[in-house]
Amino acid sequence: MLHRLSSALWFCAPFIVLLVLWAVFIPYFDVNPRLFPHLSSVVQAGIEGIQDGTLIQHIKASLLRVAVGTVLALIIAVPLGVAMGVSPIVSSFLTPLFRFFSVLAGIAWIPIATLWFGYGFGAITFVIFNAVFFIVTYNTLLGVSTIPLHVRNAAASLGAGRWAMLTEVLLPGALPNIVTGIRTGLGFAWRGLIAAEMIATNVGLGYMLFVARDFYRTEVIVLGMIVIGVLWLLLDRLVLAPIERATIERWGMVQRA
């Protein structure tokens, strides 16, 4: 417990230093608030945003898109990845394709997504979906194909049929890769989300930032950047990392970092 507390403090230390420097130097050099805001006005903007509900509204919109896009992607990606991983021929045939789409930036889908879905929820969720879908499918496929043959043979000789092989061996065996895929995929999705929201909607954190620029409200821009970063850290530390600890680290399938 003490160890976790101290590591959390150590994690926060550079940010605290940065905040202090910000609070001291921006007023000291009398920086134009149209170029960079004072810390106090950012805090003020945050309080106002919470009080009038606009900040919460933007956060909700962004998180909903991420949640829907990610869940849809996982529902399709994991079974597809397993099915592909079972057959060496199918997997080697499709691997280049999935690698290509994995590295293709999510934001590159925006023009075509807006043509298909129009501006708003559909197009942005589609971008999220793509960012998660290709990486998770590729990682699942990789995970299934790296399960040692002995382990599959062991299950077969203990009487596992096709369905049991899938649920008892292939899925849990691929889980380390699936979790890695989700973490990287969500990272890309989050970045893609902000970019997409600047272009294709009228609500969400990316939109909030982009509109603030038109009014020279640098305090809203910086507030948005902070919220985007903090939300991602919370998501990663409080949701994704604990899943990893509870499963694959416990099973000794990855080295403890």
Next chain:
Amino acid sequence: MKNLTIRNLSKTYFDPYAGTNVTAVHDVSLNVGQGEFVCIVGPSGCGKTTILNMIAGFIPHTGGEILVGGRPVKGPGPDRGVVFQSFALFPWRTVLENVAFGPKMRGVRKAEREKIAHEYLALAKLTEAAGRYPAELSGGMQQRVGVVRALANEPDVLLMDEPFASVDAQTRMTLQEELTRIWQEKRPTVIFITHDVAEAVFLANRVIALSKGRVLEEIDVDLPRPRSWDSLNDDARFKELSGRVRQLVRSA
């Protein structure tokens, strides 16, 4: 437990490097009676693991037949339990769940299969480890789990592929003694593959010496049971039998 019959078994495969067909197993015939402990011993590349993989149904044979309880082998099945050199435990399952896996596949209810698993874990003195994950155990303990996982499914034949080759020498001797004790208690039909002559003679009722894919000779081991290394290390009969097998395997 049922008997195992192998008739004129052979395995030929195409070697892409040599560009020719290679015969790994030549015309091997073998009868293993119910409750018998047979060791197949030979140097690396003699075809012993290929034979075991064919019996397990992991790879197809190209000639002859394999019958378990009179029925031909087609692919892997729960009538033939396998213990692997690499343990092949399920890392995502606790020790208890690993051992209960076979009964689970047979549709045995949770309470019942956990009772079975606990029974077998006690047999290998693993009761304490039931709730732990394989990665938390030493190699020797992992292989104890591997052995009882196969046994808990009550196979007709237990196939063991150099199961103790990757644990340290002291642990190996303990595991060998434990295996003979468990075998005496449960009397499974066992085919045990090894390159270690002393191990083969220590464990078996009968040793099959194999070389270049052919059976050289079968040697009956008439040493009394229970067997322990303390009593057999200086035993004249043990030394004589080991010497004979060693000579066979080396001269071939």
